[in-house]
Amino acid sequence: MADSTDSIAAIATAPGRGGIAIIRISGPLALYVASKLTKKENTTDAQDGSEVFPFKPRYAYFSKFYDGDEVIDEGVLLYFKGPHSYTGEDVIEIQGHGGNIVPQRVLSAVLKFKGVRQAEPGEFTRRAFLNGRMDLTAAEAVEDLISAGSESAAKAALASxxxxxxxxxxxxxxxxxxxxxxxxxxxxxxxxxxxxxxxxxxxxxxxxxxxxxxxxxxxxxxxxxxNEGARIVLAGQPNAGKSSLLNALAGADRAIVTNIPGTTRDVLTVNIEIGGIPVTITDTAGIRDTPSDEIEAIGIQKALDELKQADLILLMIDSSKEAYDALEALNHIKKVFDNPKNILVVKSKQDLPPNEQTQQLLNSEPLNQYPQISTSTKQDGGLDVLRTKLQEILGIIPSEGVFSAxxxxxxxxxxxxxxxxxxxxxxxxxxxxxxxxxxxxxxxxxxxxxxxxxxxxxxxxxxxxxxxxx
Missing domain, CATH: 1.20.120.430 (tRNA modification GTPase MnmE domain 2)
Incomplete structure (x- = not known):
């Protein structure tokens, strides 16, 4: 980390088209730079000879912004006097026009002043921490709030x-x-x-x-x-209903669904919320020992790679047909992921008559050692019990009173x-x-x-x- 006594500057808003862009300046030279940038020089008090700054704290000033004698933008300038500012130092915020070019021109003009440098990632918040404006949990919560993937995550970050x-x-x-x-x-x-x-x-x-x-x-x-979300991977034999379940949970047709085994050749990921928790659900190629071609073999390998990173695996079994290779799929899963608490057997297509041999298989070892649940993507409410079970297994508790961590x-x-x-x-x-x-x-x-x-x-x-x- 560079010298923390320097003045720093950076664009605080996201790049691209937009109505407003904000340039932040923090440090001992912030006021000096602001006065030069706006051509509003400090004056001297006639009575006591003290220096009078052209800006009052927490007042908004409309001004043109200059690079030398050239006007490069116009907008609003705000001054926050330290230690009562975000960083605990003197802070200037310049609110000008958005876009890709104009904010960069203003920042370039600011960085021309000796003693002012480009801020490093997180340096404004780091200074806030070092100057006692917030502790480390609050500083980290700033980043968590910005990157929150759900309303519950944002509330938790704000709580921290x-x-x-x-x-x-x-x-x-x-x-x-x-x-x-x-x-x-x-x-x-x-x-x-x-x-x-x-x-x-x-x-x-x-x-x-x-x-x-x-x-x-x-x-x-x-x-x-x-903060991080949970990773759920759909696995199982080909044509077990994985893609149909993914589409139903996502509320959109994200995966191709056919009656042809091996339709899914690559991993497909969607982001949803379950109980306020951001959840990434991944559909994978059907796992079997004898893929039909090289492409399906690559898809199966990708599926196994996804399983290694999962928080929860849904082993899909079509309960309406003979699940001849369900144990084969389970054995593949157990090679990379053998936590019985985090494997849920999902008996799909419950709207169809059950297959007797598959029922016997589900009731015998080793499948009966894992929690099982029945679903249907064709019936109303066919996924309600599954969503409740997912919350239970993932350990999801009400988000009230939760802080980000x-x-x-x-x-x-x-x-x-x-x-x-x-x-x-x-x-x-x-x-x-x-x-x-x-x-x-x-x-x-x-x-x-x-x-x-x-x-x-x-x-x-x-x-x-x-x-x-x-």
Whole structure:
């Protein structure tokens, strides 16, 4: 990351045709650049000789914008005085005409000033974090809000941006701190605090802390699902109804449906919502040992590659016909994905009379070891039970009260949870020193989430995913 004392500038709006484009400037030279860009010079107060800036904070000024003596655009200029700005520094926002050319001309004029450079990805938000305008969970929520794939994901990101995640972590951290203080008091003044340890109060408090940590993990895990979405892959024998199910869930004819086995040769993906969670559903070629040609063989290999990345696999079986190669498809799936909790057997075409041999197959091992559900794309309500089951298997909970989260948050929460578990074990052994040590580790892992314990490497990874101008 470049020098954080420089002034930075970038276009904050998306490129392309549009009514307005915004150029942001942040840093000690922001006001100076604004005055030169608009040819509105600072003046001197006649009474005390102090410098008077041409712009008042939080006022909108209409002006022409100049590159030397050439007018390059006109629009509105806003000044936000630090520390009461997004970055905590002096910030200028220039709102000019949109498009591909004019905003670039204005930005180029700004970057000509010595001491002003192009902002790096996420640098405005990184400065906001470094200047104490937001903690790390809120900073990451900015990017999550921009890239939200559903209304529920946007609400969760806004909750984190408003401090919901940080508040929960701060509450847990404070309780850990209070517990650690009392444990260390037992070490320093055992005669005065022996009741806390000997009476079992300490053990009860630790178990309560463990429960709070687990609750935070559960909600954060839901936040990750809202943020990343879930991946569902349709697999099974050819002509089992995979493409029909994909079209029904998508509400549109996205896949070609025929009675000819092997119609689907490539993977086809659609994005939908289930219970407010963005879900990517992938239709794959029918899996069998003897493909009809080289093209189908390539499609089957692609299907197996998709299975490796799935959160949930729907093994489609046509219940109206003899499922002669259903076990063959299951064996292929188990080679790359063998989690019984995340494989759901979907018995398709329930509007047709059932095949007796297929029913026997479904009721015997190994298929009877997996959850099964019946569907029909031809009947009204034929998919309602399936949608409910998908929510249950994916662990989808109501989005109310959920905040956005990331994989790194889950990892740190898990480490904090394990540290509290170890603290309980040390307390039961009577080792108060190691108990206090484990509680310290639990606090540090929580601090890594909010940014109270961090490093430049972590910050570099986080903010590198942001867009320039944010």
């Amino acid at each position: 941006l408003s401090g919901a995640f940080a508040n929960r972590l701060d509450e847990l951290t404070q309780k850990l701190t209070n517990f650690r203080v009392r444990i260390e008091a037992c070490l320093d003044f055992p005669e005065e605090h022996e009741d806390f340890f000997d009476s079992g109060k300490a053990n009860d408090e630790l178990k309560e802390l463990l429960s709070l940590a687990q609750q935070a993990q559960t909600i954060a895990n839901q936040g990750v699902k809202l 990331r994989r790194r948050h889950l990892s740190e929460l898990q480490e904090s949870y394990l540290a509290i578990q170890r603290a309980i074990q040390m307390l039961e052994l009577g080792d108060l020193v190691l108990t206090a040590r484990e509680i310290t580790l639990a606090q540090n892992h929580l601090g890594t989430i909010t940014g109270k314990v961090t490093s430049d490497d972590i910050l570099g990874i986080i903010f590198s995913t942001f867009c320039i101008g944010k």
